[in-house]
């Protein structure tokens with residue numbers, strides 16, 4: 001292949017990109033050739049280190065070659081692009097974990113796909129002409145090729161700034177932001193390469209490194225942090241619009257060019273990634289969720305059209321007013337199930353106990369993602385892709401992780417008593433049921449005494465979230481236990497918050513569900529009132545779902561049949577989330593409130609209303625949103 005030169009010179013495996021006329025943009029073939037070379041050199045004693053460089057003085061590599069992606073994508077073929085990205089990310093991952101030093105020389109433009117090959121090695125060298133950037137939001141993608149790892153690790157909110165504005169970094173800023181390690185004047189590069197080939201001594205790189213003065217981005221860090229700390233793109237835009245300064249004006253101009261959906265997803269992705277359990281694998285997985293969907297649901301094809309096909313530089317982005325709803329972000333970043341990025345690692349062995357309304361779809365999602373899941377439920381229920389065991393003890397044999405999804409604390413204690421002695425040392429017990437804080441702590445203590453890790457990780461999101469892999473997990477336990485469980489949370493959900501020590505997850509859950517119980521009743525009361533006022537239910541939904549009365553109960557789980565998204569109301573109030581489970585949760589919050597003397601008047605009223613519904617009025621076995629027909633019936637004269 002003429003686009004790339006692969007050879008062994010002295011002690012070095014040499015990879016030189018040689019498409020200078022195309023700014024060394026990386027084609028699919030080049031990507032595969034680099035991977036093949038790295039594979040061949042892994043166990044080749046003749047190769048002590050790898051040197052990555054490029055011909056020409058304008059660019060190390062300006063990105064991936066995207067013309068082919070456009071040609072296939074506009075014909076409705078999305079699998080070509082998905083395969084390209086998956087193979088490219090596998091290469092990025094390989095460079096990052098390569099067992100021998102990888103030294104890269106990054107002159108001129110190093111952008112996008114160029115960062116993926118140039119900035120994951122062990123010794124990343126920049127020079128006088130270096131300009132490094134992650135410009136993906138400008139073509140309707142998100143920073144990918146593992147770049148989101150560096151962005152999440154960059155000081156303060158620099159990652160959000162670089163990812164959304166596509167700003168270029170000079171050598172000094174690239175080192176500051178964590179995209180490069182050493183500044184060495186380019187005139188000295190040929191001699192250094194010759195030394196490395198001859199000696200394989202990578203200490204020579206640091207020896208030639210020259211200190212730099214702070215770059216413009218480092219200088220702008222206070223401005224960046226002040227404006228980019230918000231929870232979402234809209235917060236960032238609001239603070240920028242509220243300030244009359246050159247920085248705000250320039251930044252708004254930059255943001256105005258890029259895809260709002262891409263920018264909003266970039267902010268969300270960085271927030272999810274940042275934290276102690278960040279890994280390249282996690283970054284690539286999240287990036288791929290977006291890129292795999294980018295042609296069909298994102299702005300990618302329109303972005304390429306405007307940038308390199310028609311070259312009109314006037315892309316027609318979705319959400320052109322820069323108001324990107326949170327649901328649009330969630331849809332782009334939700335797990336891909338069996339299409340998830342596979343980097344060659346092996347799946348975990350998982351035991352799953354409790355395959356009910358929630359457990360069955362959660363277990364199915366884990367199986368779809370490539371894990372070996374064995375399940376057990378006393379009712380004999382199963383889940384797609386999940387092997388069935390004859391007992392809970394059999395389901396957890398040799399498992400790396402055991403997940404329980406059970407009705408209450410008493411059952412959890414019994415099941416835990418059976419399975420903990422049968423679990424392998426070092427395995428993690430993850431209880432996702434909603435139970436009282438004391439049961440959660442008792443089970444955690446028992447697991448710890450048996451040499452296991454344990455996490456209480458109740459969920460929010462309902463059966464829709466369990467099926468779609470969009471649950472929120474609230475976790476309590478040690479940092480080590482959380483880190484081991486987190487990759488599984490990433491598959492079953494879209495967010496996992498480490499709330500504190502054992503029991504903290506359950507504490508968060510009962511507070512959340514107290515709000516849910518109260519808002520569901522309020523939502524049902526409002527529908528019943530609307531009926532009596534002659535207000536059409538659909539109109540009421542249209543107004544409230546976009547007004548200040550909106551809530552999850554209204555918008556995602558509407559209690560009125562045929563209104564809003566599919567919910568148990570459309571299925572004759574089959575649960576869903578059974579009224580007796582809501583009563584249980586409200587009881588747990590009242591129990592906790594009494595223990596610490598907290599005033600929860602509304603919670604107490606909600607608990608009483610659900611108690612009556614479940615115990616006196618045939619509500620057991622109905623979804624908790626069946627409070628609406630119950631209120632309507634009472635409205636017709638019942639006491």
Ligand code: NAD
Pocket residue numbers: 353354355356357358359376377378379381392405406407408411415432433434435459460461462463576577578581
């Ligand atoms: P569910 O009743 O549908 O499922 C519980 C399952 O556990 C049942 O299939 C039951 O047969 C099984 N089970 C009971 N005892 C068992 C044992 N000893 N061994 C094995 N299996 C056993 O309930 P669900 O809706 O799936 O909820 C499960 C948990 O998740 C509850 O703690 C609930 O509060 C919580 N939760 C539910 C929702 C929801 O929307 N359904 C939402 C968030 C949290």
